Amino acid sequence: MCEVQKNDHFSPSADWHDAVRLFLQDCKSRNLTNATIRRYRNGLEKLHQHLALQKMQWSDLAPALLTHYVIPSMLEEGLSLRTVNCNLCIYKEFFKFLCGEGLAASDIGVWLKPFKLQPATAHTFTDEHLQHLFALPNRSTFTGLRNYVMMLTLLDTGIRLKELAKLQTSDVLTEEASLRIVQGKGRKSRLVPIQRLAINALKRYMQERGALGHQYLWITLENEPFQTGGIRMMISRYCAAANIQGIQCSCHTFRHTFAKKYIMNGGDIFTLKSILGHERIETTEMYVELFARDLNMQHEKYSPIEHLAEELPFFHVNESEVHV
Known part of the structure; x- marks a missing residue:
């Protein structure tokens, strides 16, 4: 298991394309669906694009660089918080894999925190x-x-x-x-x-x-x-x-x-x-x-106290006696 220190820099021993290829091969070996593998590939390509925008090498990656540059760059592009969170989940899986395979000095994914989202509306039938x-x-x-x-x-x-x-x-x-x-x-x-x-x-x-x-x-x-x-x-x-x-x-x-x-x-x-x-x-x-x-x-509707109060008067509290 990788030892993780907050100030550790990401130091892979493989180049970017090799690392992604190995990760996706591992996904296939775990019998993940084609849709999941395609989503992982697209998410990692998005990370590569944003690193290029920031003129950064992926070997320079560290938690602070991700949170202060890459993630804000995604938000500026107009990606929703939900989409950014999905990308963060992909990066966490990717960094965890590289660390476990000895291709990275540390697992910087553990420091990635998703944005707190308001619950989406769930449409239901009456x-x-x-x-x-x-x-x-x-x-x-x-x-x-x-x-x-x-x-x-x-x-x-x-x-x-x-x-x-x-x-x-x-x-x-x-x-x-x-x-x-x-x-x-x-x-x-x-x-x-x-x-x-x-x-x-x-x-x-x-x-x-x-x-x-x-x-x-x-x-x-x-x-x-x-x-x-x-x-x-x-x-x-x-x-x-x-x-x-x-x-x-x-x-x-x-x-x-x-x-x-x-x-x-x-x-x-x-x-x-x-x-x-x-x-x-x-x-x-x-x-x-x-x-x-x-x-x-x-x-x-089904509170036991409310139902008991209908039958047993001593459950009632005089609201005028309640002091806030």
Whole structure:
């Protein structure tokens, strides 16, 4: 493990392009997705560009140079704080790798601190929205049944669009009341619970789907896999038909709605992290922050003290006796 001192300078023994190549090779060996590797490559290219703007060599890098020159340069370019934070996460991974491989004298990434961001708005469906959406598909037709079951699966599990599209018939574990979700490029999987109503709907859909030459769960009328673009368009059309306005209508809205209802119904954050497939608990905690106002309203509605006060007068405090 690298010993890190705050004043240590970054002293790699490989040039920039070799270092990046080795890092990306390591990412591939860890079976990271192509999208993640592409994001890492782009982030490191951005760092290289900003070093050039500051007329700095990467061998001169130190925590102070990053925080006082490179990061401000990114902000001046107009990058959002969220994008800068994403780049910082990439740099931390990069410097940690180089230090571990002996290509750097110290891991300067530990001194990089992300910007504190205001929680983003998480669009969610109301119960009225959901009633309208689920009333739209004509379940007497194959496509209507498929679309209904897809939306039901999204709402009951909170899985991502790509995870939904990649589902195989063998991933529907009816006996275990679970879906097996493969994350990324087959690097790992998780079991997501699914409840009785959705399970029964899936069973009916799979009977209608029948046996085919492939195991893709969701199919078109031509028995081809129903791809993410088609799913996205289907959700968009239903939202338009339901006249849902003022919120972003997408598969991710089902995911946010699932998370909100899970939290509001008393679900714990650690189980939610596992269900949603988050790598970091901080990502899951974001939902608690986003729905804090709703949680306060829920507590007010179900507060044990407030309910006891209705039955037991001695719980009451005369507000005129309260001194601030």
